[in-house]
Amino acid sequence: MSILKPAAALVLAVLALAVMQRTAPGYADITRPITVSGKLGERLTGRQFDIRVESVRLGRDLVYEAYGRRQTLTTNGVWALLEVSAEATTESVSIIAASWRAPNGARYVASKRPSTYPGMLSLQRLEPGLPKRGFILFELPRDQLAGGTVLIARTEFAPLDTEFAFHMDGIDTLPLQGELVLTADD
Amino acid sequence: MSGFSALKRRTVSWIVAGLGASVAAGLSLGLAVMAASQPAPLKIVGAGEEVDTGRWRVAATGAGFKPADAKAAGYLDRQNLLFVRLRFTNLSAASSNAYVSVASLDLPADGLEAPTYLLARDGAMVFDLHPDMPEDVVAAWKWPEGRAVPQTLRVTFAGQLYKRRDNLYGAPGWFPADPAAAVDLPVKTVAAQ
Amino acid sequence: MTERAAALAPISAGARRTRRLSLLALPFVVALALVVHSWETALEWWRVSDLVERRVEAGQSASYAGADWRLLRSTRVVDRPDGSAVVLVEFEAVIRDPDAFARLPCTIALADAEGRRWLPSFMRPRELRGLQRNVAIPETCGSVSLTRPQAGTRVEIAESFVLPKESLAEAQPMVSLAAGRPYFLRFEELGVGE
Structure with a gap:
């Protein structure tokens, strides 16, 4: 009896320490941005801007015109082209960080390849009171479309800033177009 | 008298407690020294053979030299180019452009700028390579005028290892490790691409 | 025992x-x-931070961060088809303390009553040419600071902004320099003219 109590206390202490060590948040978790979740078509409000994903299109090639030349972007996977509308609420801002979190946890950062097309969201300067539309482009493997989440934030490393998470439900049922064309008036 | 035995007991427990810690520290130091004193020999692989460098799975599928074409439209085509074809697969969980530091040439480095990476498929510039999407890329080095083109090229692949918590911030990251492998490629001179 | x-x-x-x-x-x-x-x-x-406001009345000049600031004029350059207006705001600053003045960052913005801020934005080349001016394009705050003007010199600083037409009446220019923070200047007059 006299050995049981200290032994039990020791076991309990070791257990508590083990649990604390396993669940201690890492640096990346402590400085994680604050997530605001929503669905396709839903308007979400964050710290510096509001945003809404208007539409998603899937295609094998992306075609656009820039500086008078026709550019074609090819991929081994699938292009997912998102059109979003956004408005700054407190200050002029540019939204440059977007990534697709696949169901297996992998993060596909938005493609920088169409960087000469002026309609891309990352090239838009959002002013308070003036909503704007822009495009975000992802290059994805075919099997990571279903159950994905699009994460949009002001910058890539945004500790404690807002990060919008749009759940892409039903994306895999969208038709896969041969060519996605971005026209001049988009 | 009881005071002295108490002191002796305390000393003994101090020594016992310190013993475990000293053994642990000594062991880790010894192992580190041993590992550093016996570097693993560099593995040589054949062309097209895939190598796991930690963050990337890479295979070198060919090398070549393309002399300058003064009348070409593109800036790169107007240079002498020494190029290596590589196939990369991103094994990590996020898109990354760290593939640029994987392949290095075993040549005297004077005068060689960092290579340009292009997609083999359509010649477009590569930015990030995405997880689980293998891509054929071409790494092209501008070759200085008048310098002799080597017959064979040794390409060394650097390795990286992933730490869930690093030593400074406890943040996850990829860190340099020993070179994973090297491959010897014959250099074929080709016409314009 | x-x-x-x-x-x-x-x-x-x-x-x-x-x-x-x-x-x-x-x-x-x-x-x-x-x-x-x-x-x-x-x-x-x-x-x-820009925490404490110092109001500057119309036409007055204020001493701030090593210089005497005065709002010269605000010009409504052009209206864009998306409902926005391009405004050019010009200041003059007489340098008193060159070191304090030169400390970056230098922020000039338009702020409305609710605290929304419009940061400087580039004018399109077409709009720049449309300015009825023969003088050279005045410089921005950042570029003037880099030239490190001497004490006693008078510099002209101009910044252009894009903001909704509805906010033109309320928006007031504010100047905030590293040497003057947490204070910042807020100019009462906008007086957007042609």
Whole structure:
């Protein structure tokens, strides 16, 4: 009896320490941005801007015109082209960080390849009171479309800033177009 | 008298407690020294053979030299180019452009700028390579005028290892490790691409 | 054996009081530790924020961050088809302390009553040419600071903004320099003319 109590206390202490060590948040978790979740078509409000994903299109090639030349972007996977509308609420801002979190946890950062097309969201300067539309482009493997989440934030490393998470439900049922064309008036 | 035995007991427990810690520290130091004193020999692989460098799975599928074409439209085509074809697969969980530091040439480095990476498929510039999407890329080095083109090229692949918590911030990251492998490629001179 | 007895004896009153005092002091000590750790960060935040407003009446000049500032004019350059207006705001600054003036960052913005801020934006080349001016394009705050003007010189600073037409009436220019923060200047007059 006299050995049981200290032994039990020791076991309990070791257990508590083990649990604390396993669940201690890492640096990346402590400085994680604050997530605001929503669905396709839903308007979400964050710290510096509001945003809404208007539409998603899937295609094998992306075609656009820039500086008078026709550019074609090819991929081994699938292009997912998102059109979003956004408005700054407190200050002029540019939204440059977007990534697709696949169901297996992998993060596909938005493609920088169409960087000469002026309609891309990352090239838009959002002013308070003036909503704007822009495009975000992802290059994805075919099997990571279903159950994905699009994460949009002001910058890539945004500790404690807002990060919008749009759940892409039903994306895999969208038709896969041969060519996605971005026209001049988009 | 009881005071002295108490002191002796305390000393003994101090020594016992310190013993475990000293053994642990000594062991880790010894192992580190041993590992550093016996570097693993560099593995040589054949062309097209895939190598796991930690963050990337890479295979070198060919090398070549393309002399300058003064009348070409593109800036790169107007240079002498020494190029290596590589196939990369991103094994990590996020898109990354760290593939640029994987392949290095075993040549005297004077005068060689960092290579340009292009997609083999359509010649477009590569930015990030995405997880689980293998891509054929071409790494092209501008070759200085008048310098002799080597017959064979040794390409060394650097390795990286992933730490869930690093030593400074406890943040996850990829860190340099020993070179994973090297491959010897014959250099074929080709016409314009 | 005597040690075992000593270990099992009740705690003396003195030890009990010390333990209680230590427990009571704990919240204060933790608070003190927090203050000591974050003191520098708090100071840094104070120096970087635009917290305290100093109003400048129409036509007046104000001494701020090593220079005397005055709002010269605001020009509504053009209206864009998306409902926005392009405004060019021009200041003059007479330098008193060149080192304080040259410390970046230098922020000029248009702010409305609710605290929304419009930061400078580039005018399109077509709009720039449309300005009915023969003078050279005045420089922005950042580029003037880099040239490190001497004490006593008078410089002209201009910044262009894009903002909704509805906000033109309310928006007022504000100037904020590193040497002057947490204070910032807010000019009462916008007087957007042609």
